[in-house]
Amino acid sequence: MRRGGYAPIEDYAVIGDGRTAALVARDGSIDWLCLPNFDSPSVFGAIVDAERGGTFELQPSIPFTASRRYLPRTNVLETIFTTDAGAVRVVDAMTIPDERLPPLRELARSIEGVSGTVPMRWRCAPRFDYGRARPETGWRVGVPVAAWRGEAIAVANWDTGTPAWTDGAVEARWDVRAGARSLLALATAHGEPLVLPGRAAVLSRLESTIAFWDRWSSARGYEGEWADLVLRSALVLKMMIFAPSGASVAAPTTSLPEEIGGARNWDYRFCWVRDSNFMVDALLRLGCYDEARSLFWWFIQATAFTAPIVDVLYRLDGGVGVPEREVDLSGYRQSRPVRIGNNAVRQQQHDIYGALFETAWLYSSGHHALDADTGALLGGIADHVCDIWRRPDSGIWEVRNGPFHFTHSKAMCWVALDRAARLAAAGEMPSRHAGRWRREADAVRAYIEEACWSDDLHSYTRVAGGADVDASLLMLPLVDYAGADDARLRGTVAAVDRLLREGDVVYRYRAADGVPGGEGCFLNCSFWLVSALARCGRLDDAAALMERVAARANDVGLYAEEIDPASGAFLGNFPQALVHLALIDAATSFSPAAARRSERPAS
């Protein structure tokens, strides 16, 4: 049910082609689509401005209920609309290009009558450049077309009524009888002429897209517990890998709020280094060796520009610098501002060095050797970590009232130096400075044990000398900071469980962070707690929590960044890669293959 024109975030499903993604609401409206890429301006942005954002609606024109699912083992969405007059099946997909002169991007919407005769309507209101541009509208050989500067879309349509442009939107109504099939195809162009696809070509691409995703899923090897959720997570993660470069987008949306009406609205359409170790680990566990290699190559290419300093995030094309600005949109349920770009890139977040080296370690030990240039690059970065780990930083949660001496950041610096020394010992990196890396790793550990432990809490603390805990400490067992039977590690997991968990959800922290307003519970923290409990041997507790968090997925198996613990409503950008990565890590924590990462055999 929409409120003020906005559907609940959990009412959305996502379809994509590895270049961009669209959010499809349960009522058949596509309320988010950026063209031509994830990080391009939106053409449909109703999710962040219901009036001006632009939308592509398709639904019965009489009251209806909707049920939906992804076609098995695919990223192709099926929605069944049921009305008093009959039922209609809609299949939505961003098609994978073939050899039949496909448009630059293509979104296919197939409509089939299941029973009765159902009156249907569709309406396409493109609003280029985040709703700020009114397009020129017209017709090309009978096909409605909208264009603005170098951008253009066409809405090819077959047996879907007689469309007409009205006030910047093209719309039509028609009846769908049982057994009949209608088709809509949004074809897009960017700095080139539009390709107007034929009906047979669109249907062919729709079928081959279904076949592609099914084939890709068949090659995934996971058969353990929660296999359906793991496969859905793998599919959505694959969809969010920007195929032209191999980078992985943190989420395909911007400014879906962490609090309704609040200001914690961020742009996630970039690649965070932090996600990389989870991503490479998940890809390798699921047998996606090519994708893992592509992502690692991308990281090496992207970080080469700033090395030995590593930025928090990079653009999908490998570029640096994503200046943050606000756009004049009303925001999801009046949650302003809507931000484009992300100033977190300017922060010092030392944990990303640990993520980068963990990625290199997993990549190297899991499948591929490092080349000499990559080893030299990483060597320079390891030296840099030796120089900076004593400084405070903004931490994993990108607080804006810092910097502080975050325990998690220190631990990840330890990971960076420990993995660097291990890689050097394995001959994957130059060993000239390996002694220094090992000495500094020992110094980091000594600092953590001395300054970041609280006897009162019987836990490591959020910051050095602090008196509270932080969900990021759950990462310590995940990165093998200590063995599963280590008393301090077990105490920390128990403290986070005791102090930050409410039911099945886990708060990040209880302290102020310099950003006004509140937030929900970060779902990745819940999955990290599952992983940590499992690695500490508390398998029953972990399984019970996993069952409850797994049930928090929406009807098509997707998660947003956060959840309102009381209502279960999704908050934050959607779907979020880190949550699905944490899910995969949690689900696979129960299997024997979840042995300590640092002890996996080198190839």
Add this chain to the structure above:
Amino acid sequence: MIGSAIAGGFVGTLVMTTIMRGASEFGLTRIDLALLLGTTVTDNRRKARAFGYVFHFLIGLGFALAYGGFFAIVGRSGWMLGALLGALQAVFTGTVLVNVLLPVVHPRIGTPETAASEIALIEPPGFLMRNYGRRSFLVVLAAHVLYGAVVGWVVRV
């Protein structure tokens, strides 16, 4: 003329390669021509750079011969004419050669059309190679102008 073109092409490519590698080391660009060219034949990063340098020198010699042919046709040579040809070649390289033509024959480079069904190992360079850094084209331009100047200076018609 052929002998001087080969000599000029060798020295010019040497200068160009040094400039581009130096610019990369100084953080002006992420262009890695050896990797770009070498990954057309292998996905092994170590071997790719070796192949890439060989390809780059062969291409440099080929273009020097073409420059020599042009000088012979117009009946004059010189470092200024060579530098002008180098500038034109840089514009062609940044707008068409690397951005449009190379992806056609390169099995591992991404393009705006690359979708989920394909795996790209090399990020697409983008128009004027801006994806590899905003100053990339200036580096390419400077390297090609110097290459052309060297070839124009060495080749005699």
